[in-house]
Every structure is written in structure tokens, then in C-alpha cells.
Amino acid sequence: MAKQLSPTRAINTINFSYDLNSVNKLFPVLDTSSTKGDFGRIAIIGGSKEYSGAPYFAAMSAMKAGGDLSYVFCHPDALIPIKSYSPELIVHGSLQWDYIEQHLWRFHSIVIGPGLGRGDENIGLMKNILHKAKENKDLRLVIDADGIFLLEKLINEVKGCTNVCLTPNRREFKKLYESVLKEKLDESKDPIIGVTKLSKELENVSILCKGKEDSISIGSESVTCDVSGSPRRCGGQGDLLSGILALFLFWSKRRGDSPHDILDAAACSSLFIRHLSARTFKNVGRSMLALNMLEEIEKLVFDIDKM
Numbered sequence: 189m190a191k192q193l194s195p196t197r198a199i200n201t202i203n204f205s206y207d208l209n210s211v212n213k214l215f216p217v218l219d220t221s222s223t224k225g226d227f228g229r230i231a232i233i234g235g236s237k238e239y240s241g242a243p244y245f246a247a248m249s250a251m252k253a254g255g256d257l258s259y260v261f262c263h264p265d266a267l268i269p270i271k272s273y274s275p276e277l278i279v280h281g282s283l284q285w286d287y288i289e290q291h292l293w294r295f296h297s298i299v300i301g302p303g304l305g306r307g308d309e310n311i312g313l314m315k316n317i318l319h320k321a322k323e324n325k326d327l328r329l330v331i332d333a334d335g336i337f338l339l340e341k342l343i344n345e346v347k348g349c350t351n352v353c354l355t356p357n358r359r360e361f362k363k364l365y366e367s368v369l370k371e372k373l374d375e376s377k378d379p380i381i382g383v384t385k386l387s388k389e390l391e392n393v394s395i396l397c398k399g400k401e402d403s404i405s406i407g408s409e410s411v412t413c414d415v416s417g418s419p420r421r422c423g424g425q426g427d428l429l430s431g432i433l434a435l436f437l438f439w440s441k442r443r444g445d446s447p448h449d450i451l452d453a454a455a456c457s458s459l460f461i462r463h464l465s466a467r468t469f470k471n472v473g474r475s476m477l478a479l480n481m482l483e484e485i486e487k488l489v490f491d492i493d494k495m
């Protein structure tokens with residue numbers, strides 16, 4: 189029996205819980221009348237000369253979990269490496285807005301940030317993506333890793349984008365919190381308190397802050413996921429989460445029967461990755477890497493499908 193998410197009492201919460209059955213409910217029913225792309229076209233914007241693995245993990249996790257197509261837009265220096273990792277991915281070696289914009293109509297969800305780089309040259313790109321998200325409320329946008337750093341300079345642009353979900357790790361969260369709220373984060377308190385405060389300050393931008401527990405807030409509602417994961421802290425687990433979240437955000441919106449489709453998707457992706465990490469660690473132990481988790485996705489999805 190899956191451990192459940194615990195609603196946090198100290199702040200405004202809704203009284204519900206999630207387990208792997210909730211993830212099962214998000215899975216769309218497969219049928220022969222569907223067309224390639226119907227179950228998810230996900231774009232990852234990220235990848236540089238230094239970091240080519242991060243966008244790969246994000247793009248592949250979405251496909252392995254049941255998304256139909258994953259696209260990557262990366263720096264030209266990362267194009268050949270990422271293409272060489274897998275023939276499944278559609279990889280464009282450009283981070284130019286004029287180029288990316290032509291393709292945007294295809295995507296149900298976008299992740300921006302994994303392996304992108306924190307240089308000012310990417311601020312214009314982030315700004316344009318945020319404008320698109322503001323314009324098109326059906327689009328789902330995940331901002332992760334270097335995207336969180338760039339966001340510090342685009343606070344007015346992200347404010348009120350309720351279709352955007354930030355996925356900082358604890359360090360990225362602290363930095364963003366202190367930059368936006370101009371106060372020190374009290375790390376002795378339950379992280380959900382700071383996460384909820386920042387989400388409200390950003391006018392209900394959703395936040396999934398990763399860590400020992402995952403703290404999730406959509407501003408009005410918050411929930412903590414304390415399902416046990418693994419003690420292994422190898423790189424790339426957050427990248428896997430960003431891809432799964434992008435897919436679940438689309439599936440959750442597509443179901444259309446929940447008043448909290450973004451909270452549902454965030455909670456389910458947190459649960460999914462922590463289960464994935466626990467299962468993979470059980471098999472692989474200390475040597476576990478993000479690639480091992482990627483391989484385990486098909487087994488976890490198979491088991492969830494049977495529920």
C-alpha cells in the first residue's frame with residue numbers, strides 16, 4: 189500500500205491524499221482511434237556544451253512514462269551529443285526565439301531550464317516563453333534548474349502565470365525566495381511555509397520544492413509529499429521529475445475533472461519519482477544513477493497500469 193501525501197495543517201490546505209491509484213487515474217486510456225501525439229507532445233528547452241544529460245533525462249522520462257513525442261531545443265554544442273543518446277528524441281540545435289516560436293503550437297507542455305546555463309543570453313528566451321504562457325493559459329510550463337536562476341530577473345513577467353510550475357531544489361528555492369521576498373528563509377521551519385508564501389507572492393504560480401520531503405503549493409492550497417524515496421542523491425533525479433511533471437500536467441488538464449489539475453499533476457509526479465527512486469535503489473543500491481531510474485520507469489508504469 190502506497191504511503192500517502194500528508195496535508196499540512198499549519199497553512200491553508202485541502203483535505204485529500206494521493207497514492208499510486210491517483211497516478212493510475214491520470215493515465216489516459218489507450219485506444220486505436222488515437223493519433224501519434226495525442227497523449228503528449230513535450231518540449232524541453234535546455235542543454236549546453238557542459239550539460240547535455242539534463243535535457244535528455246527530462247525528455248526521455250516523459251516518453252517512457254507514456255508521452256508520444258519529446259522535443260529538445262538546445263545549444264548547438266549539445267545537439268549531436270543529445271541526438272546520439274537516443275534516436276527517439278527530436279532534437280533542434282537552436283535556442284533562438286524566432287526558431288523555437290515557429291514550433292510552439294505543437295507542444296502541450298514545455299520544460300525550460302535543465303542544463304540551459306545561467307548566462308544573461310538566455311533571459312530574452314525566458315521572457316518570451318513567459319509571455320507565451322501568459323497568453324495561452326492552456327499551455328503548461330515547468331521552470332527548473334537554470335531557469336529558476338534566470339527567473340530572479342523576470343519576477344514581474346512570471347507573476348500571475350497560474351499555468352506555470354517551478355521545480356526548484358532546496359538550494360534553488362532558498363535563493364529565489366530570498367531574492368523575491370527580500371528576507372532570509374527560516375530553514376528551521378517546515379519548508380511548506382516558505383513555499384506557500386513564495387507561491388502567493390508570485391500570485392499563485394505553482395511551486396514543487398524538492399528535498400527530503402517535496403513541498404508543493406499552488407498558493408491557495410498546499411501539500412507535502414513524504415513518500416519514501418531513496419537515500420541515493422545522484423544527479424539527474426530532478427531532471428527526470430521535470431519531464432514527468434510536464435507530461436502529467438498535460439494529462440491532468442486533459443482529464444478536465446479536477447479543480448486542482450496542477451496540484452494533482454505535481455503531487456503525482458512527486459509520488460512517481462520517489463517510488464521510482466525507491467524501487468531502483470532496491471535493485472541497484474549505491475551505484476544507482478539517473479539512467480537506472482529511466483530504465484525502471486517502464487516497470488513502474490506497467491505495475492501502475494495493472495492497478
Ligand SMILES: NC(=O)C1=CN([C@@H]2O[C@H](COP(=O)(O)OP(=O)(O)OC[C@H]3O[C@@H](n4cnc5c(N)ncnc54)[C@H](O)[C@@H]3O)[C@@H](O)[C@H]2O)[C@@H](O)CC1
Nearest residue numbers: 238239240241242243301302303304305333334423424427
Ligand atoms: N548530467 C547532466 O547533464 C546534469 C546536469 N544538471 C544541470 O547542471 C546545472 C547545474 O545544476 P546543479 O543542480 O548541479 O547546481 P550547482 O552546479 O549549483 O550545484 C552542484 C552541486 O554543488 C554543490 N553546491 C552548489 N552550491 C553550493 C553552495 N553554495 N554550498 C555548498 N554546496 C554547493 C551542491 O552539492 C550541488 O548539488 C543545471 O543546468 C542542471 O540542469 C543537473 O541537472 C544534473 C545532471
Ligand SMILES: Nc1ncnc2c1ncn2[C@@H]1O[C@H](COP(=O)(O)OP(=O)(O)OP(=O)(O)O)[C@@H](O)[C@H]1O
Nearest residue numbers: 357398399400402417418423424425426427461462
Ligand atoms: N533528502 C532526500 N530524501 C529523499 N528524496 C529526496 C531527497 N532530496 C531530494 N529527493 C528527491 O529526489 C528527487 C530530485 O530532487 P533533487 O533535490 O535531487 O533535485 P535536483 O537537485 O534538481 O536534481 P538534478 O540533479 O536532476 O538537478 C525529487 O524527487 C526529490 O523528492
Ligand SMILES: [Mg+2]
Nearest residue numbers: 333357426427
Ligand atoms: Mg535540478
